[in-house]
Amino acid sequence: xxxxxxxSQTVGPFFHLGLDPxxxxxxxxxxxxxxxxxxxxxxxxxxxxxxSDGLIEIWLADSQGHYSHPEDRGGTTGGEVFRGFxxxxxxxxxxxxxxxxxxxxxxxxxxxxxxPHVVVTVFARGLLKQLITxxxxxxxxxxxxxxxxxRVPAERRSTLIARRVxxxxxxxxxxxxxxxxxxxxxxxx
Amino acid sequence: xxxxxxxxxxxxxxxxxxxxxxxxxxxATRKRAPRHPLTxxxxxxxxxxxxxxxxxxxxxxxxxxxxxxxxxPLGQRIIVTGQVLDENARPVPNALVEIWQANAAGRYRHxxxxxxxxxxxxxxxxxxxxxxxxxxxxxxTVKPGAYPWKNHHNAWRPAHIHFSIFGAGxxxxxxxxxYFPGDPLLTFDPIFNSVPDASARLRLVSSLDWDAAVPGxxxxxxxxxxxxxxxxxxxxxx
Numbered sequence: 001x002x003x004x005x006x007x008s009q010t011v012g013p014f015f016h017l018g019l020d021p022x023x024x025x026x027x028x029x030x031x032x033x034x035x036x037x038x039x040x041x042x043x044x045x046x047x048x049x050x051x052s053d054g055l056i057e058i059w060l061a062d063s064q065g066h067y068s069h070p071e072d073r074g075g076t077t078g079g080e081v082f083r084g085f086x087x088x089x090x091x092x093x094x095x096x097x098x099x100x101x102x103x104x105x106x107x108x109x110x111x112x113x114x115x116p117h118v119v120v121t122v123f124a125r126g127l128l129k130q131l132i133t134x135x136x137x138x139x140x141x142x143x144x145x146x147x148x149x150x151r152v153p154a155e156r157r158s159t160l161i162a163r164r165v166x167x168x169x170x171x172x173x174x175x176x177x178x179x180x181x182x183x184x185x186x187x188x189x
Numbered sequence: 190x191x192x193x194x195x196x197x198x199x200x201x202x203x204x205x206x207x208x209x210x211x212x213x214x215x216x217a218t219r220k221r222a223p224r225h226p227l228t229x230x231x232x233x234x235x236x237x238x239x240x241x242x243x244x245x246x247x248x249x250x251x252x253x254x255x256x257x258x259x260x261x262p263l264g265q266r267i268i269v270t271g272q273v274l275d276e277n278a279r280p281v282p283n284a285l286v287e288i289w290q291a292n293a294a295g296r297y298r299h300x301x302x303x304x305x306x307x308x309x310x311x312x313x314x315x316x317x318x319x320x321x322x323x324x325x326x327x328x329x330t331v332k333p334g335a336y337p338w339k340n341h342h343n344a345w346r347p348a349h350i351h352f353s354i355f356g357a358g359x360x361x362x363x364x365x366x367x368y369f370p371g372d373p374l375l376t377f378d379p380i381f382n383s384v385p386d387a388s389a390r391l392r393l394v395s396s397l398d399w400d401a402a403v404p405g406x407x408x409x410x411x412x413x414x415x416x417x418x419x420x421x422x423x424x425x426x427x
Contacts, residue, residue, distance in 0.1 A: 003276050003415045005202045006392055007384040009366040010215075011351065014299040018289025018315045018351060022246065046220040053301070059240060059359055069238035071358070085240035107234050119235050123364060126217030128208035128383050130362060132236075151230045178221050188227035189199070189236050189360055 008129035013053045015123065016089055025088040027060075028099045035063075039135060039162055039172045040097040043090055043122065046179030050094025054124040056176070058086040058098060058135075065104030065113070072107075102137065108147050115142035115149065122176060122186075131186040135174050136161045152185050159184045198232040199360045199417045200276060205386035214379035216340050232360065239359035242285040244319065252318040254290075254330040262312035264293025264331030266407040269367070270398065273324045273354060276418030280324030281361075284416075287353040288316045288328060295334030295348075304336050329407070335374055347374035347381065354414060361416040368394045369410065 011019075028036040043051040061067050062082040066074050084103075088096045105113035115136055122131040136143055138161055143149055149157055159182060162172035177184050210222035250256050255266060273281040291297045291314060294306040298313055312331065320326050333348050349366040356362070368375060375381050375394070384390040392415070401409025 003274060003278055004206050004389060004392070005276060005417055006363060006365055006415045007207055007389050008363060009208075009351075009380055009383075009393065010217075011353070011364050012366075013301055014291075014297040015289065015351065015353075017297060017299050017313070018287050018317075019353060021315065021317070022287070046224075049220075051221070057362075059235070059238075061235075067234065067238040069241060069358075071238050072234060083240060109231065109233070114233060114235065117235070119359060121359070121362060124221060126215070126219075126221035128210060128212060128215070128218060128380070130364065131210075131223070132359075134235075148230050148233065152228055156225075179224055183223055183225055185225075186223055186227050188229045189232045 010125060010128050011055060011123040013125045015055055019055060019087065020089060022087055023089065024086045025097065026099045027082075027084070027086050028101055035102045035170060036099055037102050037137070037170050037172055038097060038099045039118070039174055040095070041173055041175040042094040043096070043124070043176045044094060044178065048180070050090070050092070051124050051178065052090055052092050052094055054090040054094060054096075054122065056088055056090070056096055057121040057123075058088075058100070059119040059121070060084045060100055060117075061103040061106045063101050063104050065106045065116075067106070074107075105142060112145070112147060113142065115140055115146040117146075120176070122178075131178075132189070133176070133184055133186050134160050138162060138164055138172070148187075156185050197419050198237070199358065200420045202417065206384070206389040208383035208385070212379065212383040215383055236359045239357065239362070240355060242283070242319065242355060246285065247317055247319055252316055252326070252328050254312065254314065254316050254328070256329075257313055258311040260311045262292065262309050262331050264309075264312075264334075267330060267332050268401050268403065268407050268409045269328040269330065269350065269395065269412055270401045270409065271326060271412040271414060273320050273326065273356070273414045273416065275356070275361070275416050279418070280320075280322075281356045281416060282320055282322045282324055284320040284324065285355040286318050286320060286326055288350055290314045290330065290333040290350045291336055293331050293334050295336030306334070306336065327401075332369070340379060345374055345377075347372045347378050352412075352414065354416065356416040363414070363416055365414070366393060367412045370394055370396055
């Protein structure tokens with residue numbers, strides 16, 4: 001038996017009413033922490049204007065590279081575990097900031113590991129369905145062999161890799177460009 | 190030693206059942222829809238897994254929007270029930286469902302809503318629940334009003350309730366809107382009509398459900414939700 005999926009519809013401009021209660025932008029200090037990285041940036045539209053009514057959800061493994069989910073055979077669930085979920089609504093100018101313990105390398109295909117990354121889901125008024133992308137970390141040797149990054153045309157790969165902010169330790173910058181020059185790579189799985 | 194993932198993937202929605210990003214009649218898509226096609230990549234553990242929620246995320250009465258204040262809200266009390274299923278018709282238990290809506294006058298309790306309809310001091314318009322072991326849910330609320338918006342001349346959104354659902358994995362995540370049967374505004378709504386397939390579109394419209402109604406108190410509406418399901422042939426990535 002096969003049922004057709006329910007169509008997606010936009011979150012609209014008033015999602016804060018229903019979704020803000022579970023907002024969580026600071027995942028540091030929770031169990032499973034390693035180095036804490038702060039990632040900040042803006043969501044920009046096709047005119048380069050900030051998207052001030054956007055919502056991002058992040059999903060990441062713990063510092064050992066395990067997800068708090070029953071299908072991660074090395075992971076654990078229940079009790080005091082690192083949930084790995086964050087949700088942030090953008091402020092004026094489309095700005096967002098999250099603090100996360102840096103995830104470890106995650107199981108990939110054929111015994112290979114994936115480079116450390118954060119999965120990002122983007123919602124906004126004007127997005128009829130969510131966009132999914134990833135944040136990779138700079139100066140990470142494993143990026144060169146990551147199976148997902150290597151599927152991305154070389155000239156667009158940099159849209160997925162956060163940049164260090166000069167003079168600030170453990171502060172990274174990463175923008176989400178919805179449309180136009182430097183458009184972020186979004187995935188279909 | 191690291192464990193490798195060896196998991197069956199999620200199937201792709203049938204063509205026409207989901208909107209495209211660009212739908213010019215919905216003006217806000219014009220500057221926000223990506224121009225590049227999405228980059229198709231294999232599913233990994235990162236997308237097969239997803240956040241897990243529990244009862245600690247839900248408060249008492251979070252599924253009853255009519256008893257979150259001192260008095261009852263104005264408007265027609267309704268009960269919305271349904272089942273969250275996957276494409277293989279399997280119930281999705283413990284799915285986190287978050288909802289938000291306008292009040293009976295068509296006004297959101299939100300500082301960006303400037304529609305000059307009255308706020309209701311007894312209505313917030315926010316709810317949250319986990320589905321049962323059989324994937325079922327039940328909400329008590331008031332029927333939201335239609336409201337004008339600035340998409341085009343004389344534009345009005347049909348009455349709707351926003352739904353956000355987390356299923357078993359990241360790829361089952363769904364945000365959608367539930368509409369009401371027989372609403373004449375549906376014909377003119379670009380958000381509703383952004384779904385290409387007409388029968389898929391109708392799955393966004395709830396149905397009057399006498400079994401869910403409480404005689405003398407509330408009408409019932411049924412709204413079932415289908416999330417992406419696992420492919421029947423196991424998909425292996427090792």
